[in-house]
Amino acid sequence: MSASSGVPDGRRPTLADVAARAGVSTALVSIVMREAKGASAATRERVLQAARDIGYRPDARARLLRSQRSRLLGVQFGLQHPFHTDLVEGLYAAAEPAGYQIALSAVAAGRGEQRAVETLLDDRCEALILLGPQAPAARLAELAGQVPVVSVARRLRPSIPGLEVVRTADDKGARQAVDHLVELGHRDIAHIDGGRAPGAADRRRGYRTAMNRHGLAEHIRIVPGGLTEEDGADAARALSADRPRPTAVLAFNDRCATGVLDVFLRCGIAVPDDISVVGFDDSHLARLAHIDLTTVGQDIPRLAQLAVGRAIARLEADETADETVAVGEQVIAPHLVVRSTTAPPR
Amino acid sequence: MSASSGVPDGRRPTLADVAARAGVSTALVSIVMREAKGASAATRERVLQAARDIGYRPDARARLLRSQRSRLLGVQFGLQHPFHTDLVEGLYAAAEPAGYQIALSAVAAGRGEQRAVETLLDDRCEALILLGPQAPAARLAELAGQVPVVSVARRLRPSIPGLEVVRTADDKGARQAVDHLVELGHRDIAHIDGGRAPGAADRRRGYRTAMNRHGLAEHIRIVPGGLTEEDGADAARALSADRPRPTAVLAFNDRCATGVLDVFLRCGIAVPDDISVVGFDDSHLARLAHIDLTTVGQDIPRLAQLAVGRAIARLEADETADETVAVGEQVIAPHLVVRSTTAPPR
DNA sequence: ACATGAGGCTAGAACGTTTTACAATCGACG
């Protein structure tokens, strides 16, 4: 029996209710609500008052069912990846001022990318922003055929039409990490890789070329890893049994590095005294003082800004049939953040 | 020029397209797509084939514009709270088998609860599941007047109609933590509280009564804190200057505890040798071996399951005008998880 | 032979918006 809403029955108030109360047509109410021109200041105020009175809120679904534009950007992200949640925060910040909404769809245990993307598509998102997508390139190409797609942090053949890539120069990042370690005096530097994860191939390559460049070819050691703490832990266990043990490790990402730190800690291997550890991403995780991880920083706000920018550019271009948007790929530079998990070898 | 879609122009295929191709009415296609009864096996197959041919996917917006039920549960969560992301994972797992969809709306820097809830409402969610909402009770009551609301982890006057509460027995949790510390031999136990955060009052009270019960009334010390690492760090700095310094600290939650650990670490105060630290939530964070925090565990999958269950119960009850759902509040027991940040005092 | 009922299907009206096309009013200008 809550009388907070102005309509008698339980229904949510609609345009028609507002129109009736203000004594105008629904079309006019629509004009006022959209802040379009075509209404006098006086009626505008009268309509707004009526809307306030009965607690009217436009129905987003109906609205975008009618108007072709939904101004909705679908975002797929990994719930448990700090790097992704940081990115999402940036995406909100970039999209809302530009007049676009974000629709979130999480990838989690029991909910794969396929499912995540499907729900976004069903919601009629105009473009898809995929954070570190793992789907096969063919699948992404297929998607890009239906709707503009921005892949963040995953490199892809730039020739796929309708597909934009925004990413950090992963190879360069790995190189920076190796340079830093070499500068500290390390020679035996291992890399725990990310397997087939987005960016893994580039980081692997960056590591390899940097090692070669420093004349450390024979010390190249790549341990299979992954992108979770568990993957890092497994790799670290393998590594700590190796002889000679490397004096430094570059992990695929911060989560992986955290797993590495854990294992070393429990085995009594001191970081950074016995071994140095470098992560990748500079997510929230790395900044926790208890972890305080030296890591390769990605410029997260920038990545988010660019991703939204590319998606929107694509949309507005499609609208005007303007073909001058063929950028395809934006690569931005990483920068090393030195914290306390790296030091000269003993 | 991508011919992947079966319709000539760029349009997304609709019911009508499928109907035309299969040579039936749109109503029948609708019946088939919804797996409703009223179509023969033969035509059913023919329609499905046509749908596949042209790559038809139902339009979620149009669908729920028409059908009164949207089967959509709106979830408000804090992007940066591991406890929340863990919960969201559980919510997906609970909702999808029940035939409900989850719509996510994040609270983040620059995007408050008000905004988060508004977008959910605009999307015509049938019910709202709010994770640790901080909004004033009056606001929540107002919301609950419009739509069933489930508050997770935030206690509220159970008398508010349309509002369900699912939470952990926070007071009991705090008591368990204090009991554990007392058992280890601690007497001087401080509490860094959560201020006005959800659950903070109960945890404060639980701490206080437990201390009293153990005859440690004069050692009660409550330091103002909050729910982020920064809040914990500030409190820890204050605490480490105090004389006598407490031998144990119960922090408001895991994030706060992490901040505490950081500061102690940097000040050269050893945990658990010089001081024991207990967190709250048992989120991902606490389990990171580098942190390995003794904490009060909340049964996250259970909380999620119950939250979805209550929301759905409410909806189905409203539907049948059945008034037997007045549960209002579900409180579930916490359990202490002992890890490596607690030990007997020196 | 005739009602009865069930299965299979369709026409057409919703749902709550936006959009298009057009009508009325009014001041100004020739």
Place this chain on the structure above:
DNA sequence: CGTCGATTGTAAAACGTTCTAGCCTCATGT
């Protein structure tokens, strides 16, 4: 004094579904 162009407003047709009512057809029971 008629005509023009703004301005302010409206009626009605979309948008892509679901839902209600009802129409066939055919088998069944009497």
